[in-house]
Amino acid sequence: xxxxxxxxxxxxxxxxxxxxxxxxxxxxxxxxxxxxxxxxxxxxxxxxxxxxxxxxxxxxxxxxxxxxxxxxxxxxxxxxxxxxxxxxxxxxxxxxxxxxxxxxxxxxxxxxxxxxxxxxxxxxxxxxxxxxxxxxxxxxxxxxxxxxxxxxxxxxxxxxxxxxxxxxxxxxxxxxxxxxxxxxxxxxxxxxxxxxxxxxxxxxxxxxxxxxxxxxxxxxxxxxxxxxxxxxxxxxxxxxxxxxxxxxxxxxxxxxxxxxxxxxxxxxxxxxxxxxxxxxxxxxxxxxxxxxxxxxxxxxxxxxxxxxxxxxxxxxxxxxxxxxxxxxxxxxxxxxxxxxxxxxxxxxxxxxxxxxxxxxxxxxxxxxxxxxxxxxxxxxxxxxxxxxxxxx
Amino acid sequence: xxxxxxxxxxxxxxxxxxxxxxxxxxxxxxxxxxxxxxxxxxxxxxxxxxxxxxxxxxxxxxxxxxxxxxxxxxxxxxxxxxxxxxxxxxxxxxxxxxxxxxxxxxxxxxxxxxxxxxxxxxxxxxxxxxxxxxxxxxxxxxxxxxxxxxxxxxxxxxxxxxxxx
Numbered sequence: 001x002x003x004x005x006x007x008x009x010x011x012x013x014x015x016x017x018x019x020x021x022x023x024x025x026x027x028x029x030x031x032x033x034x035x036x037x038x039x040x041x042x043x044x045x046x047x048x049x050x051x052x053x054x055x056x057x058x059x060x061x062x063x064x065x066x067x068x069x070x071x072x073x074x075x076x077x078x079x080x081x082x083x084x085x086x087x088x089x090x091x092x093x094x095x096x097x098x099x100x101x102x103x104x105x106x107x108x109x110x111x112x113x114x115x116x117x118x119x120x121x122x123x124x125x126x127x128x129x130x131x132x133x134x135x136x137x138x139x140x141x142x143x144x145x146x147x148x149x150x151x152x153x154x155x156x157x158x159x160x161x162x163x164x165x166x167x168x169x170x171x172x173x174x175x176x177x178x179x180x181x182x183x184x185x186x187x188x189x190x191x192x193x194x195x196x197x198x199x200x201x202x203x204x205x206x207x208x209x210x211x212x213x214x215x216x217x218x219x220x221x222x223x224x225x226x227x228x229x230x231x232x233x234x235x236x237x238x239x240x241x242x243x244x245x246x247x248x249x250x251x252x253x254x255x256x257x258x259x260x261x262x263x264x265x266x267x268x269x270x271x272x273x274x275x276x277x278x279x280x281x282x283x284x285x286x287x288x289x290x291x292x293x294x295x296x297x298x299x300x301x302x303x304x305x306x307x308x309x310x311x312x313x314x315x316x317x318x319x320x321x322x323x324x325x326x327x328x329x330x331x332x333x334x335x336x337x338x339x340x341x342x343x344x345x346x347x348x349x350x351x352x353x354x355x356x357x358x359x360x361x362x363x364x365x366x367x368x369x370x371x372x373x374x375x376x377x378x379x380x381x382x383x384x385x386x387x388x389x390x391x392x
Numbered sequence: 393x394x395x396x397x398x399x400x401x402x403x404x405x406x407x408x409x410x411x412x413x414x415x416x417x418x419x420x421x422x423x424x425x426x427x428x429x430x431x432x433x434x435x436x437x438x439x440x441x442x443x444x445x446x447x448x449x450x451x452x453x454x455x456x457x458x459x460x461x462x463x464x465x466x467x468x469x470x471x472x473x474x475x476x477x478x479x480x481x482x483x484x485x486x487x488x489x490x491x492x493x494x495x496x497x498x499x500x501x502x503x504x505x506x507x508x509x510x511x512x513x514x515x516x517x518x519x520x521x522x523x524x525x526x527x528x529x530x531x532x533x534x535x536x537x538x539x540x541x542x543x544x545x546x547x548x549x550x551x552x553x554x555x556x557x
Contacts, residue, residue: 024397158476255512
């Protein structure tokens, strides 16, 4: 794949803010966005008047039960009387929010950008699952009354069948991530569970069980991006955005093999090329692959070229992706541990890498020194892939 | 600081129920219309792109890879290989189901197992939960079980399910 991108400015992340991820927060979506955004400004040492442009990321409007989430969230996100844009590519939105913030700065349009992602899934009654009905093809798929978990279960089973992977091996992701989340003050579901617990949990859509899935959640996340001309005025430890990549595959998911995340591979290759990374498994020090389901982390580690096809479970078992392993994966606890307010969860992955590279991840900090990290998100009908590479 | 809701807050909460009187008249378009009419006849149609040779099922009037119009209608078999199959114990609202619904993806023929992209269909598969769990059904050859001709409506529901042969 050929990527010809002409950068005007190098871009740094200079601040980040997160709200705790919880089910049923009392605050409105705007208040959640405001809390994340103001924390990010505080960390960057900026005030809202210093911000040139605002980018907002949020998944379907229907989750929060309000219309036009970009406009709705704009004042909570500091976007009043500023150029504001909203991005939305399903689950891939969170990382896309950072990428969109990046291109506002990289193009030379803005010097300082506030990128905010928010999601509130708990207002839906009886369950946000009903909202997902509208992502299916109205004529060819919806008559079968599909549930969103169906497609993940189908992908997971295909992945298992293609490479001969067992549920026990996949459950280790859930065990690892929930364990990592114990150290994350923002996490909803940190706990020490065993493979046995996962295998005994309620069967939702075989092979997906309750503890294979990330929880429904509310939360907000925000970062401040600045061009290299000004970044060092505000921080001595800027973390540079070295590469970005994003792709969409077609909507005909029944007509392509689900065992491999082609859409993520394309996005990753674009980001690595920009960052000058030739051997990702040697050059990446820490990763935050998107893990709304446990098998998804393995699937994405392979598409991110951090493991060969079908070999991520083996490396996981050997401890390569543990917090003290060669390539710590989801040291934050990921979506399985921290929670999954969709767009905010994706940006949380970027923030996790940023804090790791800045060395301010606290109890989540991986033990050995880290210089290059990758965060990734994925969305919709096995379709959207977004990847960002950061370096300190 | 954001604050989580307590259980008693939830019972005090206002719940706004609202049923929008929204009805949609979706258009099936040129390709899908022919596909649906084909189902009524007990046939599965695809569109072939003569440049890349790909057969698109569900059919499309354009080939997204070559970005040109597809060239001809082809009939594919109502038989194929099970690529993946799952058993759902929850409904689309996440209500619990006693009996699982078995669905999956079938790679229709002609196609071969090296294809990353193939003519495919998402549908019900007539199989038991045990067959799904043991994974024995993945890779099996299946054939469509059609509804009786007079009951077919030109919908994806004209196929009841795919059954192992």
